[in-house]
Amino acid sequence: METRRTFIQKGLLGMTVAAMAGTAQGMTQVGLRKQKEDKFQLGIAGYSFVKFGLDESLAMMKRMGVRYLCIKDFHLPFKSTPAEITAFHEKLAASGVTGYAVGPIYMTKSRADIDNAFEYAKRVGVKLIVGIPNKDDLAYISDKTKAYDIRYAIHNHGPEDKLYPNATSIYELVKGLDPRMGLCFDMGHNMRDGQDPIKDLERYHKRIFDIHLKNVTAAAREGKTCELGRGVIDIPKFVKMLRKVGYDGKCSLEFEKDMSDPLAGLAESAGYFKGVQDASA
Missing domain, CATH: 1.20.5 (Single alpha-helices involved in coiled-coils or other helix-helix interfaces)
Incomplete structure (x- = not known):
């Protein structure tokens, strides 16, 4: 009872x-x-999957719930036919993934590499190329961005990079060129070069078209890629700055700690980033 x-x-x-x-x-x-x-979206830089085929890469992305991919040529070769490009996009769509850019593409041998890259991007159907060009070719590339209406983002590679070690080195070269010339901001390499990725995001956001999202173990040349929540870059402050400047591009995880087994590190980083988004005002 x-x-x-x-x-x-x-x-x-x-x-x-x-x-x-x-x-x-x-x-x-x-x-x-x-x-x-948030205006920005989480993605994956295709280089993270350099040791994996497309099917395996998409399976990992599906497990992580990440839906944007910067396309590398080892997944979609430069000489792909229209039919192969169509099949590629259909395979991505079946996994809920969109290819939003191509690269990074090295273009330091000849201007033919530049011409081929723009034709490749046009055939693939993306509006952004991540590239590493010669400084002498920047005006030529600027003309290409106008002709193709495709943005071009130069990637910085840290203190070992004699051309583009940090964001400032790129911005100073492109600020007077066509507004479709900008940066693929590798925040980790920028930190390894002794720079402040949060302040540089604020300074150069109007020219930052893509971000390689990563953390590093030290603000020095010997710093190594690590999971997003374990390094020296303050990710919550970085996310707040993304919001402050109204960044509306992709933040693509590039995980180089273990290229043979990247899923655990990528998944941890993706979860951490989404958690920071949820927790921060």
């Missing part, structure tokens, strides 16, 4: 459970809402 006391206890328990469920649901909705309100 149910006494008045047990009746009240059950009622209070039910109210508590309902309140907890409502709070959890509310927190989930707030988190999802914050991610939806």
Whole structure:
């Protein structure tokens, strides 16, 4: 027989459970809402999958819930036919993935490499090339961006890079060129060169078209890629700056810690980034 006391206890328990469920649901909705309100999207830099075929790479992306891919030529060769390009995009779509850019592509041998890269991007159907060109060819590339209406983002590679070690070295070269000339901002390499990736994001955001999202173990030449939440870059502050400047491109994880087995590190980094989005105002 149910006494008045047990009746009240059950009622209070039910109210508590309902309140907890409502709070959890509310927190989930707030988190999802914050991610939806962000103008930037999480992606993967194709180089992270350099040792894997397309099917394996897409399977990893599906497990992580990441839907944007910067396309590398080892997944879609430069000489791909229209039929092969169509089949490639269909395979991506079947996994819920969109190819948003091509590269990085090295273009330091001849201007023919530049011409081929723009034709490749046009055939693939993307509006962004990530490239590493010679400085002497920047005006030529600027003319190409106008002719093709395709943006060109130069990638910085840290202190070992004699051409483009950091964001400033690129910005100073492109600031007077066509506005479709800009940066693929590798924040990790920028930090390894002794720069401040958060301040540089604020300084150069109007010319940053793509971001290679990573953390590093030290703000020095010997710094190595590590999982996003384990390095010296303050990722929550970086996300706040993304929002402050209204960045609306991709933040693509590039994980070079273990190229033979990248899934665990990529998944941890993707989860951390989404958690920071949810937790930060």
